[in-house]
Amino acid sequence: MSSRRTTTPAQGVVTLIPALDGLRAVAAGMVVLTHAAYLTGVGVGSGLTGRMMARGDFGVAIFFALSGFLLHRGLVADDRDGRLDVVGYAFRRAARILPAYWIALAVVVVASHPSARDSLIHAAGLQIYWSDAWISDFGQSWSIATEIAFYAALPFVVLALRPLRRRRPALPLIVLAILAVALTLTSGLGGGGAFGEDVLYERWLHARAPHFLVGMICAEALLVPGHAIARRLTSWGSDAVMCLAVAGAAYLMATAPITGSLTLEPATPSQLVVRTALSAVIALGLLLPLTHGGPSAYRAVLSRPVVRWLGVTSYGLFLWHLPVFEALYAVTGASEFAGGLLPLLAVGLPISLLLAALSHHWIEVPSSRLAGRLLARRRQRQRDRPEDKESHRPLDSGASDSAR
Template structure:
C-alpha cells in the first residue's frame, strides 16, 4: 500500500497511502540536504534560501520531464521524490523564511501574509484550476500530457502557500481563529487516521450498496462514510498514534536524562 517503486502492488482500500513512501524518501535524504546547506550558510546567510528557491524550480521542471507511469503496469514515476521535490522544498522555504525574516524572499512572503483574504482567494483559485483540464485529464487514470505534472505541482504549491502563509505571518484573523478552535484541533489530531481509513470505508460502502463509482448517491455515502471514517480515525489515534507518541517521548526523555547524568558524573570525577 505504501510503495510506488513496483507496478501494481497496492493494497485495495489503501492505495492513497502511496504518499508515505515519498515522504519517507524525503526524510531519508533530508539530513544530506541539511549537511549540504551548512557550508552555504557559513559563506552567506542568504545563500540557503536562494538554493532552496532554485531547487523548487528544478523540482517543477523535473515533475514535467519525468512524466508518469501507467497505473497497474508501470512504476508510478510521478510519485517518486524527484517529481515531488517542490512540495517538500516549499516547506523548507517557509521554515527558512520564519528563521530569517529579513531575507528578501521572507519579506515578500510576509507581505503576502498580511492579506489573508488574498491568500485564501489565491489558494481557492489555484484549487479550482486544478479541477479543470488545464491540469490534465479529469480521471483516476494517468495524467495526460507530460507537462501536466508540472502544472499540477505549481497549482498544489500555490494552494499550500495560500493556506499556510496567513497562519504563519498575518495578525490574528478569522481563518486562524477557526483552525485553532477545539473542534478543528481535534480534527487535526485525527486527520491522519481519516486519510488512512476513508478510502477503505468508502470502498466497503460501494461494495455493500451496489452503487457504481461516480454514478450518484453521494449524499447518502457521505452521511455514512464520514462518521465511520472519523470513528475509525479517533480509535486509531487513541489506541495507536497517541500511545506510540508517548512511548517515543518517554524514550527520548530517558535518553536525555541518561546523557545529562553521565555528563554530571564526568564533571564530578574531574
Template sequence: MRGRDAALDGIRALAALGVWLLHVGSNTGVMYREGLLAWMMSRLGVAVPIFFLLSGLLLYRPWARAVIEDTPRPRTPRYLWRRVLRVMPLYWLVTGLTLWAWSSFDLTGWLTWMLLAQNHFPGDDTTPDGLYQMWTLPVEMSFYLLLPLIAWALHRWARCGNRPVRLLAGIGVLPLVSVVTVVVARVYDLPQLGTLLPYQLVFFACGMALAVLSVWIGHSRVVESLAPQLLVLAGLVYVLLSTELAGPRTLALPTLSQSLWRLCLEAAVAVLVVTPFALAPGSGALRDRVLGHPVTAYFGRISYGFFLWHVPVITLQLKLMGAQPFGGDPAGVAVVSFVVTTLLSVVSHHLVELPVLRLARTERAPDRPREAPPQVARVP
C-alpha cells in the same frame, strides 16, 4: 512558533476533508459528471501537496532555526525514531486489517506494504481495495529519511554569508528535481515516477522555504494585512487548476505541459493557503479563529487517522451496498463514511497515537539533574 499551531492543525483538517471528499466523489462517479463543480471536486487532490508542504515547514524549521539562530540541531536518531513512532503504528493497524480483509498477498506482498515499500517495489499486483490512498506515505517517509542529509548540506552551504538568503537559494534547487522528474516521467512514459519523492519534492521544498521565512522574519505584518487577498488568490488559482490546463480528471495520463502546469498550480495553491498562517500566526483574525477553533484543531490532530481510515470505510460501505463501480448514493456514502471514519479516528487517536506519542516524548525528555539539598546553617 514553538509547539503546536492550532491554525496549521485546522489546515490539516481541511486537507483531510478534501481527500475524503475527493474519494467520495470518485467512488460514486460525481466528479466525472459535467460542469465546473465536478471538475473542481476532481482537483481536491491538491490536499496532498498541502500535507507535503506542512511536513516540509514543520519538520525543517528546527534545522532552519539552528542555522539562523545558532541553536542546537535536532539529533538525527531521535528525530527518525519519533517519525517512525508517529507514522508506523497506526499505519500498521489500518493496513494490516485491510490486507487481511481484501488482499491475497503472500508474505512478500505483506512485507512490501507493511514496510512502506509499495511505491518502490510495486510488483505485478494491483493496489488492494481500501489502500489506494496509501501511496503518499512512502513519499512522506522518503522525505523523513532524506531530510537530515538535506539539512546538513544546507547548513554547510549557508554557514558563510547571509544565512537565510543562502538557505533559500539552496532550497530553490530542490524544485528543479521535480521538474526534471516530471519531464523524464512523461518523455519516457514512466508514470510510476509520480509516486516517488523526486516528483513531489517541490511541495516539501516550498514548506522548507516557509520554515526559513518563519524563523527569519517571524510575524510579518505585510503578510497579515495581505492574508485575505492571498486566500482569495488561492481560490482563483484553484479554479484555474480545475481546468483542462492541468490535465484530465480521469486516470488518463496528462501531457508534459499539463503535468508541469499542474505541478506549478498545486504548489501555488498550497503556498497561498499556508503562508498566511505560517508567517502571520495568532493574529486574532477571523481566519485564525475559525481554523484555530478547538473543534477544527482537534480534527486536525486526528486527521492522520482520518486519512488512513476513510478509504477502507468507503470501500466496505460500497461492498455492503453492492454498489456498481462509480455508483452508489453520494450523500449516503458521504454521511456514513464521515461519521464512521471520524469515530474510528477518535478511538485510534486516543488508544494508539497518543500513547505512542507519549512514549516518544518520554524517550526525548532528558533526566533532570536533582537539585542539591539546601545548606542548613548549624546553630551554634
C-alpha cells in the same frame, strides 16, 4: 512534531499556531472528497462542482507543505542549538506514523486478502517503487511512502545547509527557493506512466519535493525576516484575502484539462508540471497567512476547537476513510461510479471519524508518548556517561572541550 509549534525568530521562544491544525483538517477534507467523488463517479459527471471535488487530491500537497514547514523548522532549530539528533528524529517520526499505519493496513489485509508480496511492500512503505504493488482498499497510502522518503532526506538537507547558514544566514532560503523552481519545472520527468502498468515517478520525492519545499521556505524565511524573499512572503501573508483568492484561482485552473485527467488516466509530463506548480501555489496561499500573517477571519476559523480537533485526528481519517468507503460498497452491494455521493459521505464519514478518533487516542498518542519516554531515557544515559568518564579523567589531560 506537533503542528502547533513554531519559533518566533526575534525572541527565540516557542509559540503556538493553532490554525495549522485546522489547515490539516482542510487537507484531509479535500482528500476524503476526492475519493468519494471518484468512487461515485461524481468527479467526472457533475460539472464544475464535481471537477472541484475530484481535484481534492491537491490536499496531499497541503499535507506535504505542512510537513516541510514543521519538520524543517524543528530540525533547523535543533541544529542551530547544537541539539540535532537524527536517530531521535527518525524514532519519533516512525512512532508517529507507523503503528497507526500498520494497524490500518492489517485490517485491510484481513478484509481484502491482497498478496503477501503486496502486503509486505506496503508494510515497508515502498509501494510507489513498484508498478503493480497496489491494494485498492488502501490506495491513498501511496503518499505515506513519499512522506517517508522526505523524512529520510530531510536531516541530510539540514546538514547540507549548515555550512551555507554559517557563511550567510539567508543562503539556505535562497537555495531552497531556487530548488523549488527547478524541481517544479522538472517534476514531469519520467511521468506519464499508465496506472498499474508503469512505475508512477510523479509520486516519488523528486516530483513532490516542491510541495515540501513550500513549507521549508516558509520556515527559513522566519529565520531571516530582513531578506528580500522573506519580506515578500510576509507582505503576501499579511493579506489573507489575497492569498486565498490566488489559491482559489489556482484551484479553479487545476480543474481544467491543462492539468490532465481527474481520474487515474496518465498525464503528460507538461500536464504534471502544471499540476505541480498549481498545487504548490495553493499550498503556499493557504499556509502563508498562518505562518507570516496576523489575525484574520481565515486564521480564526481554522483555530476553532472543532476544526482543530478534525486536524488533530486527520491522520486517522486519512488512513481509514477509503477502507470504510470500500467496505460500505462491499456490504451494501452498491455499484461504484453510479452516484450516491451524499449517502456515501453520510454513512462513511462518521464511521471514518470515529475510527480516526480511536486511532488518535489509542494508537498515535500512546506510541508518540512511549517514543518520548524512551528518548528521554536515552538522553539521560548519554548525559550520565560523560560524567562517569569525567570522574576518572586525569587532572593533567590536555584534551580541550572544543575537541569533544
